[in-house]
Amino acid sequence: MASELKNLSTFEGTEIPNASNMKFGIVWAEWNHGITERLMQGAYNTLLHYGAKAENIVTKTVPGAFELTLGAQYMAELNQVDAVICIGCVIQGDTKHFDFICDSVAHGITQLNIKFSIPFIFGVLTVNTQEQAEDRTGGKHGNKGDEAAVTAIKMLGLKESFNTNKSKIGF
Ligand code: DLZ
Numbered sequence: 001m002a003s004e005l006k007n008l009s010t011f012e013g014t015e016i017p018n019a020s021n022m023k024f025g026i027v028w029a030e031w032n033h034g035i036t037e038r039l040m041q042g043a044y045n046t047l048l049h050y051g052a053k054a055e056n057i058v059t060k061t062v063p064g065a066f067e068l069t070l071g072a073q074y075m076a077e078l079n080q081v082d083a084v085i086c087i088g089c090v091i092q093g094d095t096k097h098f099d100f101i102c103d104s105v106a107h108g109i110t111q112l113n114i115k116f117s118i119p120f121i122f123g124v125l126t127v128n129t130q131e132q133a134e135d136r137t138g139g140k141h142g143n144k145g146d147e148a149a150v151t152a153i154k155m156l157g158l159k160e161s162f163n164t165n166k167s168k169i170g171f
Contacts, residue, residue, distance in 0.1 A: 010142070016150055017157030020051035022082050024058070024152060025075035029088035031064040035130075038137040039087045039123060042145030050153055065090050065124055066101050069108025076116050083119040083152040084112075087145060092128045102126045119155035123148030 024047055028040040040059065047057055058079050062071035065088030072084045086109055092098045105124055112120040123145060127133045136144045 011150055014150075014154075016050055017153055017160070018051045019047060019153045019156075020053065022052055022153065022156050023056040023080065024052060024149075025072070025079055025081040025084040026057065026059045027068055027071040027075055027084060027086050028059065028061055029063070029065045029068060030061050032089040032091060032133065035089040035125065035133045035137050036087055038143065039089070039125070039145035039148070042137070042143035043085050043087060043123065043149040044145075046146040046149035047153070050150070052153075064088070064101070065105050068105050068124070069112065072109065072112055072120055076112065076118060076120075081118075082156055083121065085121045085123050085148045085152050087148065088124040089133050090124065090126050091130060091133060098126075119152055119159075121148045121152045121155070 026040055026043055028036050030036070044057060044059065048054065058075065058081065060071060060075060062068055068086045068088055072086050075081060075084050086105070088105065090098055090101050090105075102124075106122065109120050109122050109124075125133050125136055125144060127136070135141045
């Protein structure tokens with residue numbers, strides 16, 4: 001994620017593979033809908049921008065960030081996607097809910113990466129204020145949905161690079 005002084009959504013100096021033969025799932029949370037919809041749109045449009053076909057992008061909603069893990073698992077099991085982008089926004093409140101939800105979804109998505117061996121991207125804002133969320137959904141820090149999409153494409157490019165450079169001595 002971008003630091004306070006950086007907008008990583010410009011992708012300067014990075015090579016981004018063509019996504020025309022890649023299939024993506026986007027699972028996004030309904031909580032903080034105004035924010036998550038912008039993240040989802042950013043991710044969706046960025047996938048198209050790098051060549052993904054609309055028919056190869058499946059989107060589904062879940063109630064809140066806590067449900068992203070299971071929603072993403074369903075997406076991987078039932079939709080034969082190459083990568084899943086998980087989108088949510090958790091805003092700090094007065095209780096400990098924030099910590100439990102953030103820990104749970106970060107841990108859950110990490111486990112999915114390992115279990116399925118496909119990229120599950122952590123496109124979840126964990127912010128203190130609504131303003132910080134706005135800054136990261138088309139504001140001064142870009143759109144983190146765009147970054148999540150580029151991360152998914154890059155991880156699939158990485159996977160493909162291993163397929164095309166297989167060891168000649170059989171490992
Ligand atoms: C309950 C809750 C709270 C307090 N805050 C958020 C939030 O900021 N962002 C979010 O995506 N979801 C929140 N939720 C809902 C939980 O993620 C979950 O949907 C419920 O606890 C039901 O399991």
